[in-house]
Amino acid sequence: MAEYFFDLSASLIIICLIFAFYLNKYQRMSINRIALVSMIFLFDSAIAGVFFCITKYTVFAVFASIFSPLCLGMLLIYIYKSCAYKIVRLVVIFTVILPVLLAVATGVASCFIDNEVIWWTSKIANILLVMFGTFYLIRFRENTAIERIFLLTLAYFMVISSYVVSLVMPHIDYEAFAISILMAQIFLGLRNPDELYDVNTGLMGIEGFRDIIRKRLAYIEKNPDQHMYIVTLSLHGLDSFAKLMGDKNSTLHWMDVVTELTRFTHIASLYRIDKGLYVFILEKGDRDEAEYVMRKLDERMKLPFGRDDYEANVQYTLSIIDAPEMADSLTSVLNAVKMIALEGEKKNLNIIRYEDLDFDLEKRLRETEEKVRNAVADGKLEVFYQPIYSAKEKRYVSAEALIRLHDGDNFISPELFIPVAESNGYVVEIDDFVIQQVCKMIAGRKIEKLGLKYIELNLSGSDMIQGDLAEKLQRFIRMYSIHPSQLNLEITETSADAFTGIVEDNVIKLSHMGFNFSLDDFGTGYSSLSRVIMLPFDIIKLDKTIVQPPFMLEDEVERENARKLLESSVEMVSRVGAKMVAEGVETKEQFEALEKLGVDHIQGYYFSRPLPEAEFINVVKEMNKKAL
Ligand code: C2E
Numbered sequence: 099m100a101e102y103f104f105d106l107s108a109s110l111i112i113i114c115l116i117f118a119f120y121l122n123k124y125q126r127m128s129i130n131r132i133a134l135v136s137m138i139f140l141f142d143s144a145i146a147g148v149f150f151c152i153t154k155y156t157v158f159a160v161f162a163s164i165f166s167p168l169c170l171g172m173l174l175i176y177i178y179k180s181c182a183y184k185i186v187r188l189v190v191i192f193t194v195i196l197p198v199l200l201a202v203a204t205g206v207a208s209c210f211i212d213n214e215v216i217w218w219t220s221k222i223a224n225i226l227l228v229m230f231g232t233f234y235l236i237r238f239r240e241n242t243a244i245e246r247i248f249l250l251t252l253a254y255f256m257v258i259s260s261y262v263v264s265l266v267m268p269h270i271d272y273e274a275f276a277i278s279i280l281m282a283q284i285f286l287g288l289r290n291p292d293e294l295y296d297v298n299t300g301l302m303g304i305e306g307f308r309d310i311i312r313k314r315l316a317y318i319e320k321n322p323d324q325h326m327y328i329v330t331l332s333l334h335g336l337d338s339f340a341k342l343m344g345d346k347n348s349t350l351h352w353m354d355v356v357t358e359l360t361r362f363t364h365i366a367s368l369y370r371i372d373k374g375l376y377v378f379i380l381e382k383g384d385r386d387e388a389e390y391v392m393r394k395l396d397e398r399m400k401l402p403f404g405r406d407d408y409e410a411n412v413q414y415t416l417s418i419i420d421a422p423e424m425a426d427s428l429t430s431v432l433n434a435v436k437m438i439a440l441e442g443e444k445k446n447l448n449i450i451r452y453e454d455l456d457f458d459l460e461k462r463l464r465e466t467e468e469k470v471r472n473a474v475a476d477g478k479l480e481v482f483y484q485p486i487y488s489a490k491e492k493r494y495v496s497a498e499a500l501i502r503l504h505d506g507d508n509f510i511s512p513e514l515f516i517p518v519a520e521s522n523g524y525v526v527e528i529d530d531f532v533i534q535q536v537c538k539m540i541a542g543r544k545i546e547k548l549g550l551k552y553i554e555l556n557l558s559g560s561d562m563i564q565g566d567l568a569e570k571l572q573r574f575i576r577m578y579s580i581h582p583s584q585l586n587l588e589i590t591e592t593s594a595d596a597f598t599g600i601v602e603d604n605v606i607k608l609s610h611m612g613f614n615f616s617l618d619d620f621g622t623g624y625s626s627l628s629r630v631i632m633l634p635f636d637i638i639k640l641d642k643t644i645v646q647p648p649f650m651l652e653d654e655v656e657r658e659n660a661r662k663l664l665e666s667s668v669e670m671v672s673r674v675g676a677k678m679v680a681e682g683v684e685t686k687e688q689f690e691a692l693e694k695l696g697v698d699h700i701q702g703y704y705f706s707r708p709l710p711e712a713e714f715i716n717v718v719k720e721m722n723k724k725a726l
Pocket residue numbers: 484499500501511512513516525529532556557558588618619642681682683684701702703704708
């Protein structure tokens with residue numbers, strides 16, 4: 099009896115410790131610790147259960163009775179920590195803590211006192227726990243993979259059958275063991291809620307945010323009169339701030355900010371979804387409360403943050419997202435948060451309103467990104483060619499390769515998808531495809547025989563900063579046995595602006611190898627002509643935005659000014675000694691005026707639109723047959 103008592107008191111001490119731990123330090127109790135403790139209980143109860151089956155020693159039954167419900171309780175706390183609804187948390191407390199206490203008390207008592215009421219109460223408490231476990235698993239089923247649901251069903255079957263067995267054949271007791279197996283399944287079946295937390299701040303992180311948004315949107319879909327309000331706070335200039343303050347101070351500083359933010363957690367749950375990106379989801383779908391949080395945050399953020407020896411202001415942008423009004427899916431909510439941060443930083447606004455944002459563009463960009471991602475693999479890309487006419491030689495002398503992205507019967511404009519591809523990095527793959535297609539065309543169609551000296555290719559900034567660009571081009575021209583002078587590489591004024599380091603190395607290397615360069619879109623960037631002269635460009639392409647206005651503007655004065663700008667640009671470029679191509683020439687009038695100004699190369703719809711390869715070859719043959 100003494101030894102029973104010893105074991106029992108040891109167990110009770112553990113229980114007391116755990117509950118003290120839970121009650122005092124719950125907020126800081128890490129998920130990992132909960133998981134660890136529940137795993138220990140799990141193994142203890144499994145071992146005790148097995149030993150009890152074999153030896154029939156009451157002490158093992160005591161252990162199993164204590165550890166099984168405790169373990170289940172800990173697991174449910176583990177679930178509790180991952181739920182963002184306050185109401186669910188309360189339900190967890192009432193449905194978990196009470197049955198756990200009941201199960202432990204009656205389980206222990208039933209080992210010593212042979213009383214049917216106690217025995218039944220213990221069984222009912224266990225069944226209640228199993229039921230609640232099932233309820234939470236169903237509620238969190240999105241976190242559970244299908245094969246795990248299968249294993250869980252098996253485990254539940256074991257538990258239920260163990261009750262039946264213990265009723266029919268009381269001498270065989272595998273109940274504790276079965277419950278252990280069930281708990282192991284629940285444990286393995288759940289996604290690790292640590293993923294839901296942000297390690298830097300201890301706040302809920304992006305995964306938690308995704309979960310809650312999905313659930314709330316599903317709820318709103320069923321209840322169309324409901325709204326969800328999200329207050330977003332984006333902090334700007336974090337990197338330069340860290341440089342200024344040093345890493346340690348700046349971390350302390352952000353923790354101060356976070357502490358301030360947690361003041362609102364009684365009405366809104368707070369998430370840190372990215373560096374410098376905080377969001378509050380209002381517990382109740384109440385616009386006024388959202389406005390209140392935003393106003394209070396605005397007042398606080400205007401004041402400096404800091405400790406004794408330093409103080410600094412934080413650049414920030416606040417906004418309110420109304421779902422489903424402004425965003426009706428997880429992706430659109432996330433995009434809205436990002437757009438608010440970007441726009442706010444760009445326009446230097448502390449508060450930004452829905453009306454200020456261009457969501458149509460955002461939606462189009464998102465769809466485009468999807469299409470760009472698989473464009474090369476799906477064979478959705480095609481290279482078109484637009485011939486370039488020489489006024490002097492009266493024939494086509496070159497052409498520009500322009501990429502087309504098929505979208506059903508239409509094309510998505512490169513004006514739209516190239517910037518998207520540039521920002522997500524796919525442009526390099528796209529341009530590799532274009533380079534290869536162009537090399538193949540040059541070799542296969544023997545363009546020199548058609549009278550074409552070279553084909554112009556657009557390279558983006560991302561291509562130009564590749565360390566192996568020269569080697570790659572070298573490889574392509576060798577593969578197709580073409581000469582580098584048959585390719586002319588177009589770079590835009592803006593990417594030429596960043597003409598340092600690796601870009602410069604690439605240009606020099608490629609020039610030495612015999613490639614020529616064009617400066618594309620001249621007149622749209624901000625670089626000075628003096629800088630342009632320094633660079634080895636053979637051709638300067640006048641952009642359509644300076645070519646067209648002298649012929650299109652309604653207002654006479656404006657038209658005259660545009661004409662002067664065009665004339666002086668042409669004059670400057672010819673003084674530099676570079677060849678010139680005028681882009682966007684659409685009418686006879688434009689062509690003749692440019693010819694008069696001395697612009698030799700003309701590209702534009704007046705001569706031809708960009709065409710698929712075969713059509714382009716025919717058009718060139720037709721024109722050059724007459725001329726040659
Ligand atoms: P860009 O290099 O300045 O190309 C000239 C653009 O002007 C082409 O637009 C062409 O179709 C258009 N254009 C030609 N003649 C006329 C005309 O008479 N009137 C008007 N309104 N437009 C004319 P596109 O094909 O839509 O390409 C847009 C831009 O996308 C290109 O501007 C270039 O910067 C980029 N791009 C196109 N293909 C590629 C590519 O393969 N790689 C990369 N990195 N960028 C490309």
